[in-house]
Amino acid sequence: MSSGAVQTAVPLPRPCSAARNVISFARREVRDAVSSRWFVLCTGAFAVLAVGVSFMSLAGSGSSGFAGFGRTTAGLLNMIMLIVPLMALAAGAGSIAGERERGTLLYLLAQPVSRLELLLGKYLGLGIALTGSLCIGFGLSAGVLAAKAGGADAAAMLMLVAFTCLLAWVMLSVGMVVSVVSRKVAVATGVGLFVWLALVFVSDLGLMAGAIVFKLRVQELFIVAMLNPLQAFKMGVIVQMNASLDVLGPAGMYASQTYGRTLPWMLVGVLLAWGVLSLAAAGVLFQRKKSI
Amino acid sequence: MIRAERVTMKFGRVAAVNGVSFEVAPGESVALWGSNGAGKTTLVRCLLGILRARGRIEVGGCDARRRGKALRSLVGYVPQELAFHDDTRLGSAMSFFAGIRRVPVSRARELLDQVELDGHERKRVRDLSGGMKQRLALAVALLADPPLIVLDEPTSNLDAAGRAAVMKSLVALKQRGKTILFASHRPDEVASLADRVLVLKRGRLIEDTRPSLLWPSEAGVLTLRLFVDAERESDAAGVLRGAGHLVNLNGHGLCVAVPGDRKAEPIEVLHRSDIRVRDFQVLADYQPDWSRS
Numbered sequence: 225m226s227s228g229a230v231q232t233a234v235p236l237p238r239p240c241s242a243a244r245n246v247i248s249f250a251r252r253e254v255r256d257a258v259s260s261r262w263f264v265l266c267t268g269a270f271a272v273l274a275v276g277v278s279f280m281s282l283a284g285s286g287s288s289g290f291a292g293f294g295r296t297t298a299g300l301l302n303m304i305m306l307i308v309p310l311m312a313l314a315a316g317a318g319s320i321a322g323e324r325e326r327g328t329l330l331y332l333l334a335q336p337v338s339r340l341e342l343l344l345g346k347y348l349g350l351g352i353a354l355t356g357s358l359c360i361g362f363g364l365s366a367g368v369l370a371a372k373a374g375g376a377d378a379a380a381m382l383m384l385v386a387f388t389c390l391l392a393w394v395m396l397s398v399g400m401v402v403s404v405v406s407r408k409v410a411v412a413t414g415v416g417l418f419v420w421l422a423l424v425f426v427s428d429l430g431l432m433a434g435a436i437v438f439k440l441r442v443q444e445l446f447i448v449a450m451l452n453p454l455q456a457f458k459m460g461v462i463v464q465m466n467a468s469l470d471v472l473g474p475a476g477m478y479a480s481q482t483y484g485r486t487l488p489w490m491l492v493g494v495l496l497a498w499g500v501l502s503l504a505a506a507g508v509l510f511q512r513k514k515s516i
Numbered sequence: 517m518i519r520a521e522r523v524t525m526k527f528g529r530v531a532a533v534n535g536v537s538f539e540v541a542p543g544e545s546v547a548l549w550g551s552n553g554a555g556k557t558t559l560v561r562c563l564l565g566i567l568r569a570r571g572r573i574e575v576g577g578c579d580a581r582r583r584g585k586a587l588r589s590l591v592g593y594v595p596q597e598l599a600f601h602d603d604t605r606l607g608s609a610m611s612f613f614a615g616i617r618r619v620p621v622s623r624a625r626e627l628l629d630q631v632e633l634d635g636h637e638r639k640r641v642r643d644l645s646g647g648m649k650q651r652l653a654l655a656v657a658l659l660a661d662p663p664l665i666v667l668d669e670p671t672s673n674l675d676a677a678g679r680a681a682v683m684k685s686l687v688a689l690k691q692r693g694k695t696i697l698f699a700s701h702r703p704d705e706v707a708s709l710a711d712r713v714l715v716l717k718r719g720r721l722i723e724d725t726r727p728s729l730l731w732p733s734e735a736g737v738l739t740l741r742l743f744v745d746a747e748r749e750s751d752a753a754g755v756l757r758g759a760g761h762l763v764n765l766n767g768h769g770l771c772v773a774v775p776g777d778r779k780a781e782p783i784e785v786l787h788r789s790d791i792r793v794r795d796f797q798v799l800a801d802y803q804p805d806w807s808r809s
Contacts, residue, residue, distance in 0.1 A: 336589035
């Protein structure tokens with residue numbers, strides 16, 4: 225090694241702005257995600273399922289245009305509620321825990337960056353990668369609809385994409401909380417899976433059981449259902465399709481009659497609250513964590 | 517450059533660093549010396565503001581608790597083993613850290629050239645040897661030309677050639693007036709680089725001294741491997757430690773750190789204790805892990 229390595233003078237070091245550091249971490253995260261097997265696998269799986277569901281929905285209905293798209297959306301909705309939270313939770317759970325397990329977290333934190341900048345950068349990067357992954361799947365699905373049904377309701381399709389991306393960012397926030405408190409990726413992934421199970425299956429069954437056991441009134445049932453981001457997502461998509469919430473039973477009927485046009489904004493608000501509060505919790509926990 | 521006052525870091529009930537106070541002047545080179553678990557690495561992490569310790573830490577006038585980010589911009593850190601994503605290419609890793617350190621990419625290229633890693637930009641980190649990784653870590657640490665370099669056992673995973681290359685760079689840094697704080701368990705490195713040695717034991721600073729007082733020899737420190745009867749090895753190690761020698765018992769003889777001009781001393785010490793030395797070797801270029809002494 226040349227001793228000249230230390231002979232070049234540069235200006236006195238100054239730390240970067242927070243925004244610049246966040247963007248640096250986000251760019252690195254996107255680059256790492258795009259070149260990872262995880263990203264390729266998730267994108268491929270989502271695209272195949274989205275195209276498959278679109279194709280089968282249209283083939284079964286024999287209809288075209290918006291009617292065909294409505295049926296396709298119903299199929300896509302159930303698929304999205306299973307796959308997207310799983311993808312986002314897994315991505316979020318592996319983020320900080322992965323850096324910690326590889327020993328790279330310590331090295332990154334030894335640079336002139338704050339813990340919050342690192343967390344936000346990783347969140348932003350993973351969110352962008354997830355959004356890209358979902359857009360590829362939806363793009364292919366829209367292509368199938370256009371080719372087979374002669375066109376789909378573009379506004380409704382865009383609304384579905386937007387709601388799905390919002391759901392992905394929300395579940396990514398939840399995954400970040402899990403990641404911050406976990407020492408190993410395996411533990412973080414396990415906890416993430418448990419959260420996914422709880423939100424997807426246990427809360428639905430719990431809601432039904434709770435309604436019977438505690439004799440919940442319809443407004444209470446609606447509020448409890450709204451606490452689950454997946455239920456808020458489902459109601460939001462159905463409302464945005466101009467379909468009646470009657471399909472969701474008495475709670476849906478109550479919601480549409482009571483809140484009317486404000487309902488979509490309430491549902492978006494619930495999702496945003498989940499995302500913001502989870503990310504804030506992840507930030508606070510990460511800042512306070514004593515060991516790296 | 518560094519001021520540490522009553523620094524204490526506890527994990528649960530265990531104090532990894534306990535009430536450590538010291539100062540390091542600009543341009544000084546200071547070694548942290550101690551066995552495994554003495555608190556060297558924890559102290560380094562506290563100084564970088566990564567772990568929030570009790571007490572007061574200032575680097576270049578920046579308080580670790582309140583201005584950790586500004587503090588770290590004054591420090592180039594070289595870990596024991598470079599931790600990058602294995603899939604990252606060397607060039608993109610340097611570009612990333614150049615962005616974080618707010619220096620142009622041309623500076624990153626220049627440093628890669630100077631640490632003799634130019635031409636390897638397309639290589640992935642997993643394909644680099646231990647020595648190359650450590651040179652890369654040194655290049656990252658020097659990106660912004662920080663006034664303080666902190667190294668945590670930087671040569672512990674390197675072969676003799678790699679160690680010599682890293683030490684040569686560190687000596688050049690010292691000559692240029694950089695402040696250096698490094699943890700090491702090799703007497704030869706401490707003797708050749710450090711102006712002062714901070715001796716840590718169970719998290720406490722037990723001695724702030726000079727290498728020449730810790731190993732009083734200008735002839736350098738060598739390793740003497742002694743062969744005694746197997747059943748007497750433990751006794752011999754105890755006798756030598758009692759006489760103030762650094763001893764490493766690793767199953768392949770008894771290694772003792774000796775000043776180059778007093779190589780026979782351990783043999784005399786053992787002879788006085790009726791322990792017969794069957795054979796010995798002088799190992800000029802071998803240093804066992806003295807921290808296990």
